[in-house]
Amino acid sequence: MKRYKKWLIALGVVLLAGVLVIYYLFNLKYDDTATVKADFTVNAMDFIKEFKQDMAAANKKYSEKIIVVNGTVSAIEMADTTANIKMIDTTNGAYIIFAFQQQHLAEAKAMKEGEQVSIKGSCSNGAFSSILEAEYITFKRCAVNNKF
């Protein structure tokens, strides 16, 4: 009977641990990017050049990494729920586009074309657009980098 009780307690502990792990995984959320340490800090035009030279290697190096990009705002694209910032290499049409985290959307809307900015975000990847016939690099969950 004692041995049976021990097994029952052990099973209870294992089940509880499992429930806690599942609860933890289900409730994971991304941190505010503004508070996350960056893996790389780059200059926008050099960054585009690196992707143009070797897209596969650049994707391997930067994809899903937190990166600070310093550069000039070329365009602000606003829509219903979006305010994306673009940095364009005007010599070839290649560009970087930054989609902001909801809590940082106002920062994007306050930016001006031609302004020097520092943006921190999660680099999704770079690709070649058959629609635009140009390379592009997308970022998600962005915030203004205050440590400029």
Next chain:
Amino acid sequence: MKKTILSLAMVLAAGLLFAQKKTTTSAVINFDATTPIDALPRAENKTVIASLDTKSGTIAFEAAIKSFAFSNPKIQEHFNSKGWMDSDQFSTAIFKGSIVNLKDVKFNKDGTYAVTVSGDLTIHGVTKPAEAKGTITVAGKSVKATSDFSIKLEDYNVNGGAIAAGKVSKEPKITVVAEFQ
């Protein structure tokens, strides 16, 4: 001579003003694969490339798979993994098609027009014919295209235990919004 240059300039200006091919790099696609037992598989991609040719009615979308942003890091990881979208190998989803009832849309007149779009949708390296209902809203020089539809994941060879277990919808809802200026 002056008249010729002036006429040429006016023609060029008119051409630019009513450019037929409109593009945006900030179209939005929402992906909703939630089920009654899991509200997490939901994501938004705000950096979709889209084009619309108002003369021919051709329409195209290009969405980087890794740009779909989930609120939960684990779900994001699963979505991009080999067993799912395998985004390292199949980095983009592409739609290329045209407006079937183009004659019903007056791009030079403000209003909301119901459209049917038909074309080819490529996801996970698999291309299938696709058709969806949508609306085109014209307001001055701005054209907004929206559509809601669903896809069958198994059509695009996207399978997995989470689908079988009912945690991910077999037919996620897709919402597309593209604003062309």
